[in-house]
Amino acid sequence: MPIHLERSDDGYVFRLGVRAGIGGQETARLPIQQRMNDSPHPVLKEIHSCEVAGRTLEAANQFALREKVAMLLDSIAPARTLPLAYFRVPEMDYELPVYEEDGEIVSPVLSGPKLKAPDLAGIRRAVCNYLISAGYVEEPEQVTVGVLRPRDLxxxxxxxVFRSQVDSDMWLPTVEGISSEGPVIGVLASAARLGEPERPRRGVGPLAQDAAPAAPDVMTLLRLLRAELAPRLDLEGIAGLYASEIRSEIWDAVEARSEEAGTRLVAYLTDDEGTRLELAVRRTATGEVCAALADTGINAFLADSESTLATLVGRHLYASGFLRFAEEIEVHAAEAPRAERLETDAIWTHDDGIAIGGPDSAGVEEPEEVHT
Known part of the structure; x- marks a missing residue:
């Protein structure tokens, strides 16, 4: 596969023949880092490096680094298809790649079985079961996942990660990317391929590479995902979809695109102190309301009304052991912020007829002069 060296605003990059971005309309580029050698008597004065699929490659110059990148891509993409993600055991420094192959999701194990599943949730269960049986971990929560970002690998x-309150097996990760309209978040659905994007042909409908579901923020993507799954789920299953393990900067984008709804979700937790939990409700551009709470990660819920939103959050807190009953959550109006200082015009007395001023002020009688 040809790897081209290009100059960018921040230095040099490797341009690859990999479909990148949400929809595959971009080209993947690997930023090249350059630093001085800290050794007291270095043979190499400069070191060039770049990151590919979690591995940092270093070389004496850009051309030697390009050869290392080519060899690594050949090793991790034997069928010219890059991995979708990696399941990792950080304590053991062990990882298993996940590929898309003939409509299935597979994870080949060196000197072991070739795990297969119809979707990412299924391959996650298969990988976790294998790692537990092999003694790498004791429970699935010890397995982390890293997704391969197409635009820079x-x-x-x-x-x-999208989950469901109704179906505990649902597990659908997302990855940020670039579309023709700017930065978006898309569902991790297909692998990047080592080839140029297919050229559109006149008279042919949209290509499959252009139909990847994506949205500017995670709440909008959740609404699109509900519409996508509506033919296969009932109303309870659709409403039970929520976003979990949201990165902080991803939720910041939601707050930037929404506004305060003027209400709060209030609940008293079951700990010894009876902690009062108060969640701000935000209103999206489409008129729906959402709220987020930080548990093991940021979990966000979306509903068409505050009462439905309270039900979803209450179910989550009850299932996590923070509430005795799922209904123990209320919708309160947000309190007006207290003023930090009082303006002069805002100061008044209870007697409106009394004015504040000197002896010449209107409405204030001067004392009579008394002669003795």
Whole structure:
């Protein structure tokens, strides 16, 4: 696969023949870092490096680094298809790649079985079961996941993971990317391929690479996902979808695109102190309301009304053991912020007929002069 060296505003990059971005309309580029050698008597004065799928490659110059990148891509993409993600055991420094192959999700194990599943949730269960049986971990929560970001082939945490309050097996990670309209978040659905994007042909409908579901923020993507799954789920299953493990900067984008709804969700937790939990409710551009709470990660819920939103949050807190009953959550109006200082015009007395001023002020009688 040809790897081209390009100059960018921040230095040099490697341009790859990999479909990148949400929809595959971008080209993947690997930023090249350059630093001085800290050794007291170095043979090499400069070191060039770049990151590919969680591995940092270093070389004496850009051309030697390009050869290392090519060899690594050949090793991790034997069928010219890059991994979707990696399941990792940080304590053991062990990882398993996940590929898309003939409509299935597979994870080949060196000197072991080839795990298969119809979707990402299924392959996650299969990988976790294998790692537990092999003694790498004791429970699935010890297994972390890193998704391969197509635009620069960096291994990053999912932007968010969609789960369901009704179906505990649902697990759908997302990754941030670039579309023709700017930065978006998309569902991790297909692998990046080592080839140029297919050229559109006249008279042919939209290509499959252009139909990847994506949205500017995670709450909008959740609404699109509900519409996508509506033919297969009932109303309770659709409402039970929520976003979990949201990265902080991803939720910041939601707050930037929404506004305060003027209400709060209030609940008293079951700990010894009876902690009062208060969640701000935000209103999206489409008129829906959402709220987020930080548990093991940021979990966000979306509903068409405050009462439905309170039900969803109450179910989550009850299932997590923070509430005795799912209904123990109330909707309160947000209190007006207290003024930090009082303006002069805001100061008044209870007697409106009394004015504040000197002896010449209107409405104030001067004392009579008394002669003795």
């Amino acid at each position: 960096r291994l990053v945490e999912p932007a968010a």
